[in-house]
Amino acid sequence: MVNNKIQWFPGHMHKARKEIEEVVPKIDVIIEVLDARIPFSSENPLIRTLRGDKPVIKVLNKRDLADPAMTDIWMTHLEQEQGVSAMAITTQQQSEVNRIMERCRALAPHREAMGKNIRSMIMGIPNVGKSTIINSLAGRVIAKTGNQPAVTRQQQRINLQNGVVLSDTPGILWPKVENPHSGFRLAATGAVKDTAMDYDEVAFYTVEYLASAYPERLQERYQLDDLPETEIELMEAIGAKRGCLRAGGRVDIHKASEILLHDLRAGALGGITLEAPDMIETELVQVEEETARREAEKAANKEARRKRYLKNKR
Structure with a gap:
């Protein structure tokens, strides 16, 4: 995700x-x-x-x-x-x-x-x-x-x-958020407009973290006896509890996402921090590895194109 x-x-x-x-x-x-x-x-x-x-x-x-x-x-x-x-x-x-x-x-x-x-x-x-x-x-x-x-x-x-x-000074958001986790957190807290990223995906990311770091807050706020294993099931459970239902009884995930993110931003879930220094260290290593992989792939593609060009030129 x-x-x-x-x-x-x-x-x-x-x-x-x-x-x-x-x-x-x-x-x-x-x-x-x-x-x-x-x-x-x-x-x-x-x-x-x-x-x-x-x-x-x-x-x-x-x-x-x-x-x-x-x-x-x-x-x-x-x-x-x-x-x-x-x-x-x-x-x-x-x-x-x-x-x-x-x-x-x-x-x-x-x-x-x-x-x-x-x-x-x-x-x-x-x-x-x-x-x-x-x-x-x-x-x-x-x-x-x-x-x-x-x-x-x-x-x-x-x-x-x-x-x-x-x-x-004007509020500055840097040119490119390289750490995708940071992108989701910025969206979850409202630092970027809700149209900048897929709203439901932001809610899925957020609820997955909350279930891991603050499970009791979710249970208390949404009156859940147990937390489902997946973020999709959890969002469905929250939506069902809050009456976010479409025709046929299906849960409206988008409405459930709006409720979760509104509660987070308003402090209705209590004091919550979405990242820790040790988490960031791990994520930055992953970003470096992914960047290196993309650069290597880019170089390999460039070399392949060069070889094809030389071969066709003969």
């Missing part, structure tokens, strides 16, 4: 990358907003290449929707990278949002010592709550918010009037 890839890089995002490359040398701290449920999949690998030696604050937003124990594991993991500081917040608590500015000051004390504003840049893929954080920090509506990806379209500088100037 895990063979889908998202390729979703609108023109305005390509432009945003160019703008970021120009601005990064002029800033002191980078703030990257992540979804606490998918810290790796919502992380943008472009930032690692664009940041240079700038300190980075990884803000795991929506911690209230994530598994607290897994959030702690992820913060420890992220801070293993040089110059990275991690913190978990929910925008439901203003005091937690304010900690971002405290962390900025701690990472750029030289600017305050000189009486100058700390220049920060906030980044994040679509729908991680970046705009809500900006509005909370500014104390007024600066950025549009919405539950659909890619609301912010142009870069803007915001003086927070507290010694920090914030550069906002």
